[in-house]
Amino acid sequence: MNDTVKLLALAVATPEHVITQQEAAETSARLFSSRLKDFSHLTSVFTNAGIRKRHAARPLQWFEEPHGWQDRMEAYAEVASNLFVEAVAKALDQAGLNGRDVDCVVTVSSTGITTPSLDARLAEKMGFRSDIERVPVFGLGCAAGVSGFAIASRFAKARPGATVLFVAIELCTLAFRLDELTRANIIATALFGDGAAACVLKAGPRGKAEVESTGEHLFPDTLGIMGWKIDDTGFGIVLAQSLPPFAEAELGPAVDGILARNGLARGDINRFICHPGGAKVIAALEIALSLESGALDHERAVISEYGNMSSPTILFVLERVLRAGLPERSAMVAMGPGFTASCVTLRRVA
Numbered sequence: 240m241n242d243t244v245k246l247l248a249l250a251v252a253t254p255e256h257v258i259t260q261q262e263a264a265e266t267s268a269r270l271f272s273s274r275l276k277d278f279s280h281l282t283s284v285f286t287n288a289g290i291r292k293r294h295a296a297r298p299l300q301w302f303e304e305p306h307g308w309q310d311r312m313e314a315y316a317e318v319a320s321n322l323f324v325e326a327v328a329k330a331l332d333q334a335g336l337n338g339r340d341v342d343c344v345v346t347v348s349s350t351g352i353t354t355p356s357l358d359a360r361l362a363e364k365m366g367f368r369s370d371i372e373r374v375p376v377f378g379l380g381c382a383a384g385v386s387g388f389a390i391a392s393r394f395a396k397a398r399p400g401a402t403v404l405f406v407a408i409e410l411c412t413l414a415f416r417l418d419e420l421t422r423a424n425i426i427a428t429a430l431f432g433d434g435a436a437a438c439v440l441k442a443g444p445r446g447k448a449e450v451e452s453t454g455e456h457l458f459p460d461t462l463g464i465m466g467w468k469i470d471d472t473g474f475g476i477v478l479a480q481s482l483p484p485f486a487e488a489e490l491g492p493a494v495d496g497i498l499a500r501n502g503l504a505r506g507d508i509n510r511f512i513c514h515p516g517g518a519k520v521i522a523a524l525e526i527a528l529s530l531e532s533g534a535l536d537h538e539r540a541v542i543s544e545y546g547n548m549s550s551p552t553i554l555f556v557l558e559r560v561l562r563a564g565l566p567e568r569s570a571m572v573a574m575g576p577g578f579t580a581s582c583v584t585l586r587r588v589a
Contacts, residue, residue: 245446250329289518293432293546315351322435338366382575383550389453432546436554454497461578509566514573
């Protein structure tokens, strides 16, 4: 149908600095091994995470020095702004549009704060009109790549003919903590990277994919699984050891419920496109969704090259699936703080 929401364009961007997993492991050993007695038992996370390298907002040496809120948020404002401009410019160019064509911009990020928000700070540079609607969203974490995409698609559906821009930006590495002698901090150091993605959505006859349905599931009594604790130094990771087994046990029924509310079943999905939280999480997702081992191949490739970038990561996966050829029906699935599962189904455009 011509009035269904379509994905017109998708572009990704990363910071210039690259940190290999070997460099991350060696630097972490130098910084933590003498201060954290259990560090030797945690070193396997660097080899088992399925990550070869990641991009970072700052060079490796920056992370060897102490930083507070001001340092971190100044770095966030600078690098997130650059990534916003790069990803949005590429996405609009793909769609044959410019900034003045954008009617609404939804921006998700949970790794930094700017007020005014990024979309306002960059409105003039991007050529946005003065009547643009801005929807900055904070706090959805890793699920925001799907939840934010869903929010943007609903804006596009409610305003037929409107061009809606969706931007996901995360600078996870800026939350690295020298003072946090915890298992969660070491795991975060092994897993997280930085990146951004931008999508252009519009109701109409043409596009790369049709947005068919959206939905979420909020699990009760799960606030401690994932999130931030916030103190004078900055964000500190909250990451429960139980995440992979929780995903394996709970995600399948949650996704089944979301699909059922939209008149679908798991058997209707030709390809699940998942947020790759880490190697163990990917394996848990394959079990939870009754997939063959190794089915989430693009997910493994993305995390190997970029690490877990939180919200943009699934859009990096979607970009690869689109290049390979979107199947008839696919479902984007991500989990994040809340604890929540978010799902968007996409149809191939004939």
